[in-house]
Amino acid sequence: MRWEVLVIFICSVELVNSQNNDGSISRRRTTTEDPVLMFFRETTTTTTSAPVVTTTTEEPLDDDYSPPSCGVKQAQRDIYADDTNNADRGEFPWNVGVFTISKGFLGDDQHIFHCGGTVIDEFVILTAASCVRGINEKLTIMAGFWNLADEQEKRQIRAVKKLIIHPKFVPTSKINDIALLLLDDKLDFAPRVNRVCLPDHTVDFRESNxxxxxxxxxxxxxxxxxxxxxxxxxxxxxxxxxxxxxxxxxxxxxxxxxxxxxxxxxxxxxxxxxxxxxxxxxxxxxxxxxxxxxxxxxxxxxxxxxxxxxxxxxxVFRKWIDRNLEENQRSIYVYVPESEDSEENETQNE
CATH class of the missing domain: 2.40.10.10 (Trypsin-like serine proteases)
Known part of the structure; x- marks a missing residue:
């Protein structure tokens, strides 16, 4: 079992999107200075941060655990009747947070939340290029967590080994705003960690929620x-x-x-x-x-x-995703839903 003490800093930099006359999008930063604690980033932006010390543990492994097909929601509650805006713990096990690591004053690791992402393979995370482009610090992801402020919540933490940003990403217009993060170690699929399904252009979502x-x-x-x-x-x-x-x-x-x-x-x-x-x-x-x-x-x-x-x-980018996974010796079928026939056969063989 691996223990890691983290200081999570939630940046209070406000990033405001504005539309230019030519239709392009500009993002400007506004910051609020608070005398409690100040950090100076390489971008020369002053950010105010409120530290929360969080002790996290790896989710216990179950060697006999067999993950369901991609995209299967874990909780069986009626999400259409709930108006709290809160997901249940572990309900959507493909969600991850993307963080950078900086060294604190005492030499401890400070994990700074930047954006969201999703598990599409045990070694691969899907996210936005606009989140990770230009970041010089070490990137990590956290999977299996639900509450950033929970000091005891178990989660899986992995370093990003390789960053694949779409080669035609345009920062001003956000065209091709997509990226893949390849991890240094595989995620262990568990009830709170699994991959989402990815569609191709043939899927019709007009009747979907x-x-x-x-x-x-x-x-x-x-x-x-x-x-x-x-x-x-x-x-x-x-x-x-x-x-x-x-x-x-x-x-x-x-x-x-x-x-x-x-x-x-x-x-x-x-x-x-x-x-x-x-x-x-x-x-x-x-x-x-x-x-x-x-x-x-x-x-x-x-x-x-x-x-x-x-x-x-x-x-639109399914072929680009498939190609990059194949180039990195990963299967392109893990994010394809199992057919109803295969699920019926599996049930009959149990």
């Missing part, structure tokens, strides 16, 4: 924090490409929405939701999910948006 999970703040909760400790679960509704573009054009006349994006409306997402999944039920299966999108940006700000939430559309 869609949600976003992550740790970004919810504007309606009127919190002064940019990150909520417990993983949220918020309903989203897919928006057609033309409708989304038309809505944003009301404020930015020259705006053009690339076909690599998927829009969704519902609870507005914020800067620390970047990289988090837009997930929709597998057609005909209420408790199994495809990851339809990777959150990229919201036009305007999360408190004053001028359009729907904008996600990188995963199906």
């Amino acid at each position: 869609c949600f976003v999970t992550g740790w970004g703040a919810i504007p309606a909760e009127n919190s002064t924090e940019h990150i909520r400790p417990k993983m949220k679960l918020v309903r989203q509704y897919l928006v057609a490409h033309e409708q989304c573009e038309k809505q944003i054009k009301r404020s930015v006349l020259t705006f053009q929405l690339s076909n690599v994006f998927q829009c969704a409306t519902g609870v507005a997402l914020c800067e620390f939701d970047v990289g988090s999944p837009l997930m929709c039920t597998v057609p005909g299966r209420e408790n199994q999910f495809y990851q339809v999108g990777v959150f990229s940006y919201i036009p305007g700000t999360c408190n004053l948006g001028i359009g729907p939430n904008v996600f990188t559309k995963v199906s």
Whole structure:
């Protein structure tokens, strides 16, 4: 069993998206200086941080554990009737947090939360390029956790060995905002750690129910924090490409929405939701999910948006993901839902 003492710093840098006249997106940083504790990043941005000392342990391994198919929700509660905005602990086991590590004044590791991501393979995390591009510090991911502030919660921590950012990512427009993180050691699949399913272009989500999970703040909760400790679960509704573009054009006349994006409306997402999944039920299966999108940006700000939430559309990049996994000797079938026939045969053989 491995023990690790972490100091988690939640940055209070506010990243504000603004739309330019040419339709591109600019992100500017605003910071609040608090005399309690100050850190100076290599970007020369002053950030205020509130430390929370968290003792974490590796989730106990079960050699006999056989993970279910990809995208299977663990809790069996009625998520459509719950209005608390909280996911249950371990309910969506593919969610991860992406962190950087810096050394503290006493030489201890300080884990700084940056964005969300998802498990698609025991060695691979899917996230947004805009989250990890240009970061010079060591990257790590945490899987299997639910509450950032829980001092006793078990989680799996892995270092990122290789960063694969889409070669045509455009920071100003967020086109091709997608990245893969290859881990230095495999994740151990367990009830709270599993992979999500990835769709191709043939899947029809018109009858699916869609949600976003992550740790970004919810504007309606009127919190002064940019990150909520417990993983949220918020309903989203897919928006057609033309409708989304038309809505944003009301404020930015020259705006053009690339076909690599998927829009969704519902609870507005914020800067620390970047990289988090837009997930929709597998057609005909209420408790199994495809990851339809990777959150990229919201036009305007999360408190004053001028359009729907904008996600990188995963199906557009499915071949790019497949190719990179094959080049790194990983299977491309682990994020494909098992057919109903294979599930029936497996049940009969038990």
